[in-house]
Amino acid sequence: MTSRKAILDALASGPVSGPALAEELGVSRTAVWKQVEVLRESGFDIETTESGYRIVSVPDFCGPAVEYGLDTPYRVEYHDAIASTNARARELAKAGEDRVVVLADEQTAGRGRLDRAWNAPSGGVYLSFVLRPELAPMQAPLLTLAAAVATTRALREPGVDAGIKWPNDILLESTGEKLVGILTEMEGEADRVSWVVCGIGVNANVDSEDLPEGATSVREQVGDIDRRAFTQRVLEGFDSLRTNPDAILDGWREGAITLGQRVRVETAQGEVVGEALDIESPGRLVIETDDGTVRVHAGDCEHLRPV
Template identity: 35%
Template sequence: MEFDRQLLENSLHLGRKHPHLPFSLHIFDSLPSTNQMVWDLITQGGKPGCVVIATQQTAGRGQWGRQWVSPTGGLYLSVAIAPKLDVTNSYQLTLASAWGIASQLQNCGVPVGIKWPNDLVLDGRKLGGILTETKVHKGHITQAVIGVGINWSNPVPETGINLKSWQATQNSQPISGLEMLTAAVLLGIQSGLKCLNTEGISILLSRYLDLLINMGDQVYVNNLLGTVVGVTTQGNLRLKIAGYDRKEPIAEISVEPGTISLGYCKSSV
């Protein structure tokens, strides 16, 4: 699958208010891992804004050590950033990226939501995901790589959806191709990080929650039924837990990403 660099650069120019491109683009047909390639480029002097793009990964990485299946036809990209955050706030980078990408795609006419903590959702199924990796020195994040995978025309599992097929069912084409999708993702990451850096985590979190599809969902934690009521500034899921009987007060707890799964429904198609 051929990737048109010039078309991507044109899309990025159109999406920005001024012509300077903050991204250094490195485009490949296939890579083991775009995140790993960015780390390799960083060791060779790559700067923040270094972007690696592939239309296939052979050893893609997902959250918590999982494999990210990355067949030809999808979008797989990673970007280097230099955040100024304490390590305890590292998940704010994922929240910012998820909100920024979902918001940018919504602006393009695709009604994308967010499933906690890092999934992009369309029509109740998984459209893509985000993996943030960091390097830490003395309790501070010195370097980070944000990796994004989005289904464009690649085959997907029952719980997934690809954007090209979805557009065909809508008889509309808000995203014209892989290059326009890539531009939307990069501009979305940029806008999410700008919101975090200039307006702060409280504003970013309120915008993230506006797009979160899990509000009001119920989930069991240690055999107790909890209702999703929000997300903390560190990215933990906030749950209201009812007492064992009506006399006991309702308590609130928070759970870290990776400790519970909110799941997906399988497609009936």
């Protein structure tokens, strides 16, 4: 846990003196003072009272703001604008980092699956987890499902009609317009994962005219949301799910709009058409076709009109 996060956690319960903080954290009073000044520079209103430091207000959206009150020990690296949170997360992963979240207000060169461009204007929530999980490579797709479940649940809290389309998109259930893209990358050996980067891009407080055709935003559906609180819900939800495959699959089924649909999936082996029946670990889509049941590991999925 970073000293910044530790100080934020200590201040969350009320006024704390500098000497008490220094003793609790095992650092010098000067180190505490420096961290408090950094928090003030990032937008926190922190009073110095007779009882000690007290947080009066929290900035709307930045790394320390997301860490404040966050019920999971991720370090958040925030950028007003960045080319790609996934690209930065890969750099951190290769440098040995773990349990870091790269967060940005805007991406200038975001990419999606199959190296497709991902439009990411200011006002969104663009984040990438850096993890070093004890996981076999074949199980890594479960993290993508966990990200989809956590994000869908966070979107539904303010009333967004969000649902999961296999394998990694979150759409407006009523219209099929895209709200969220998810991209997971990893490096490892045959029997173990070295690191995983899981990127989530949410069209949050942005105008639909700034998005490509077929996409919508949270703003267009329910108005602007508190991005700080939303991001915290995503991080906490993802962290509680990521080591529980059964909970991930149950949550995915609950949030899915693909199951029960007639679908066409383009795979490396060809086209699969039929009714999507279920999902199996670590993310296989079970499809009932005219020729029998087929399990699809990866591919582009299109929802078809009923025959």
